[in-house]
Structure formats: C-alpha cells, structure tokens
Amino acid sequence: MATAFANSGPFEQSKACTPEVGEAPVLEKRAGAETEPAETPGIAATALAGKLSTLLRSLVAPVIGILAFLFLWAALAPQVDTSLGALPGPVEVGEQGVALYEEWGAAKDLEARFYADQDARNEAAIAAGNPGAVQAFEYAGPPTFLDQIATSLETVALGFLLATLVAVPIGLLAGLSPVFNAAINPLVQIMKPVSPLAWLPIVTMVISALITSADPILPKAFVISALVVMLCSLWPTLINTAVGASSIDKDLLNVGRVLKLGFLAKLSKLVLPASLPYIFTGMRLSLGVGWMVLIAAEMLAQNPGLGKFVWDEFQNGSSQSLARIMFAVIVIGLIGFLLDRLMMILQSLASKNHTV
Known part of the structure; x- marks a missing residue:
C-alpha cells in the first residue's frame, strides 16, 4: 500500500488524466459491454434447453416407462389363468389396495369404540362405588395391513441396528490389523452366502430355548425375524468398513504416531471419519439385503408383518387373495x-461432511 501511494506523484496524476493512449481500450471495452446483452438470449435458450432435457430424463421418461408397464400388464394379465382365476390387472390390484385401507379404517373405528365402551363401564363402576370392577384390557383385534407394514419396519430396523453394531467394530479391527483380517476372512466368506432359510431353524431353536417366559418383552417371532435379518445383512457393512479402514492414507497414521495418539483416539479422530463413506455404502447395501430377507423370515417365523400377510393370503385362497x-x-x-x-441421502451427507 505504501509503495503504491508513493508512486502516485503529480506526473502520474497528469498522465492518468491525458486521454491519449489509455482511452481507446476503455472505449472498446464499453462498446463490447454494450454488445453483450445481444448474446444473452442465446445463452438463456441454451440453459433452458438443458433444463428441459434434464427434466425429460428425470421425470418424463420414467413416467412413460411406468405407463407402458401398466399397459402391458393390463393387456396380458387376462391371458394368464391360475387356480384362482385370471391374473389380476392393475385395476383389480388397486381396488384391493383401497379395500385394505378401508379395512384399516374400520378396524380403527372398532378399536376406538372398544376403548370408549370400556371407559364408560369404568366410569359407571366408579360412580356406583365399585372401583374393583374397573378393567383395563388391551384391544386384541387382528392386525391390519398397515399394522403389518409397521411391524415389518420395526423388525428390519432392529435387525439392521444389530447388524451395524456388530459389523462396524469388527470391520474397523479387520481394516487396521492384517492378522485379524486374515483370521476372520475365511469365516466371512463362508457365512456370507448362507440363505436366511438355513439360518431360521437354528435361530428359532436358540431363541426358543432362551425365551421361556409366557409374556416376554418382545414377541418370540419378532426376535427370531430380527436376528435372521441381522445374520444375513451384516456382511456388506463389515466388508466395506474393513476396506475403508485399510485404505486410509498412511500419512494420517504417521501423524497419529507422531502425536502419540492412543488406539481409541486414533480410531475416533482418524480412522472412523475417513471410513464413514465406506461404512455408509455398506449400510445401504445391508439395509437392502435385510429388507429382502425379512419377508422370507416373517413367512416362516410367523411374525405379524408383510411376510405373514403374503403367506396368509396364499393359504386363504380366496378370489381376492392373488x-x-x-x-x-x-x-x-x-x-x-x-x-x-x-x-x-445419509451416504451423500457423510461423504460431504466427513473430516480428517
């Protein structure tokens, strides 16, 4: 700043004021600036065309694909005969969806009426001076389709949580220790492809031996289904976590050694933040595997979720079952x-916000 001001003497000021050499470029720039708006419509048109193309790919094309699928389904379904009649088309399936929603509404009305009647009886008993006749029964109606969806989501959430709690620590240790990785690698490769149908009888016998209470905290079928989901879905998280932990920049680990960080400090400040994108990738794969496994587990364990709904409708064999x-x-x-x-979304947030 001092040098710049020092150079600006009277000569420099007079030279800056003389319109000889420096004015022409300025006038050319101004003339060019006046011609820039003429190019703006072309740029705007190009940007608009790009937005329309993006909209076409992201919205219109999927809608056309879905409509084409529905058209083929409606055209070909009547040609397929089953033991319960012709294969239902989109209209028949949609009608059953509406019927299932109406059944849920009717069940909620019955539940509300049950509790209202119970409250009225309890108030009458108290008013009559007979508090011993007060009752507090739980509504025990059959689960509706929406209730079964909620049960399936709760089951897969528990299984996914257990799988994450088991897979992430083991994966971190495997990524940091080549010896530990070599020790567990054969077990991972053997257990990873095992079907949930093979795990189910083992888990059922173990849980039946452990849960002997007549009124457990969690229903036995719920626990069995969640554990089968855990056993089948933890492997993608474990493998991806191990890959993430083993691919950390060696310079970061050297910095940890220079700073004399302990194992837990190195794990929390260096290894875990750097491995987060890999961990979330594995969790995403695990959740998809767990949701697929859940339906088969609920069918055989008779957990009152979507798997049991499908199995019950298959056993029912009515005209609306299919x-x-x-x-x-x-x-x-x-x-x-x-x-x-x-x-x-969680994976993208972890990839953007992880800090090392």
Whole structure:
C-alpha cells in the first residue's frame, strides 16, 4: 500500500488524466459491454434447453416407462389363468389396495369404540362405588395391513441396528490389523452366502430355548425375524468398513504416531471419519439385503408383518387373495426403494461432511 501511494506523484496524476493512449481500450471495452446483452438470449435458450432435457430424463421418461408397464400388464394379465382365476390387472390390484385401507379404517373405528365402551363401564363402576370392577384390557383385534407394514419396519430396523453394531467394530479391527483380517476372512466368506432359510431353524431353536417366559418383552417371532435379518445383512457393512479402514492414507497414521495418539483416539479422530463413506455404502447395501430377507423370515417365523400377510393370503385362497398378494409385492418394492433413497441421502451427507 505504501509503495503504491508513493508512486502516485503529480506526473502520474497528469498522465492518468491525458486521454491519449489509455482511452481507446476503455472505449472498446464499453462498446463490447454494450454488445453483450445481444448474446444473452442465446445463452438463456441454451440453459433452458438443458433444463428441459434434464427434466425429460428425470421425470418424463420414467413416467412413460411406468405407463407402458401398466399397459402391458393390463393387456396380458387376462391371458394368464391360475387356480384362482385370471391374473389380476392393475385395476383389480388397486381396488384391493383401497379395500385394505378401508379395512384399516374400520378396524380403527372398532378399536376406538372398544376403548370408549370400556371407559364408560369404568366410569359407571366408579360412580356406583365399585372401583374393583374397573378393567383395563388391551384391544386384541387382528392386525391390519398397515399394522403389518409397521411391524415389518420395526423388525428390519432392529435387525439392521444389530447388524451395524456388530459389523462396524469388527470391520474397523479387520481394516487396521492384517492378522485379524486374515483370521476372520475365511469365516466371512463362508457365512456370507448362507440363505436366511438355513439360518431360521437354528435361530428359532436358540431363541426358543432362551425365551421361556409366557409374556416376554418382545414377541418370540419378532426376535427370531430380527436376528435372521441381522445374520444375513451384516456382511456388506463389515466388508466395506474393513476396506475403508485399510485404505486410509498412511500419512494420517504417521501423524497419529507422531502425536502419540492412543488406539481409541486414533480410531475416533482418524480412522472412523475417513471410513464413514465406506461404512455408509455398506449400510445401504445391508439395509437392502435385510429388507429382502425379512419377508422370507416373517413367512416362516410367523411374525405379524408383510411376510405373514403374503403367506396368509396364499393359504386363504380366496378370489381376492392373488390381487392382495400382488398389491403387497408393490408395497414391499416401494418401501425398499424409499429405504434405499434414505440411505443414499445419509451416504451423500457423510461423504460431504466427513473430516480428517
């Protein structure tokens, strides 16, 4: 700043005021600036065309694909005969979806009426001076389709949480210790492809031996289904966590040695933040595997979720059963898609915000 001001003497000021050499470029720039708005419509048109192209790819094309699928489904479904009649089309499946929602509404009305009647009886008993006749029964109606969706989400959430709690620590240790990684690698490769149908009888016998109470905190079928989900879904998280922990920049680990960080400090300040994108990638894969495994586990364990709904409708064999099963399949796919989108958002946030 001092040098700049020192150079600006009277000569420099007079030279800056003389319109000989420096004015022409300025006038050219101004003339160019006046011609810039003429190019703006072309730029705006290009940007608008790009936005329309993006909208076409992201919205219009998927809608066309879905409509084409529905058209083919409606055209080909009547040509397929089953033991319960022709294969239901989109209209019949949609009607059963509406019927299932109406059944849920009717069940909620019955539940509200049950509690209202119970409260009225209890108030009458208290008013009559007979508090011993007060009752507090729980409504024991059959679960509706929406109740079964909630049960499936709770089951997969518990199984996914248990899988994460088991897989992340083991994966971090495997990534940091080549000896530990070599020790558990054969077990991981053997256990990873095991089907949930093979795990189910083992888990059922173990849980039946452990839970002997007549009124456990969690229903036995719920625990069995959640554990089967855990055993089948923890492997992607474990493997990705190990890969993330083993691919940390060696310079970071050297910095930890120079700072004499302990194992826990190095794990929390260096290893875990650097491995977060890998961990979330594994968790996303694990959640998808867990949701697929859940339906088979609920079918055989008789956990009152979507798997049991599909199995009960298959056993029922009514004229609406096939349409209801197909509607349940669509709901299962939509929920799996939403869960995957949720984990994708969390993964992107972890990739942007992790700090090392």
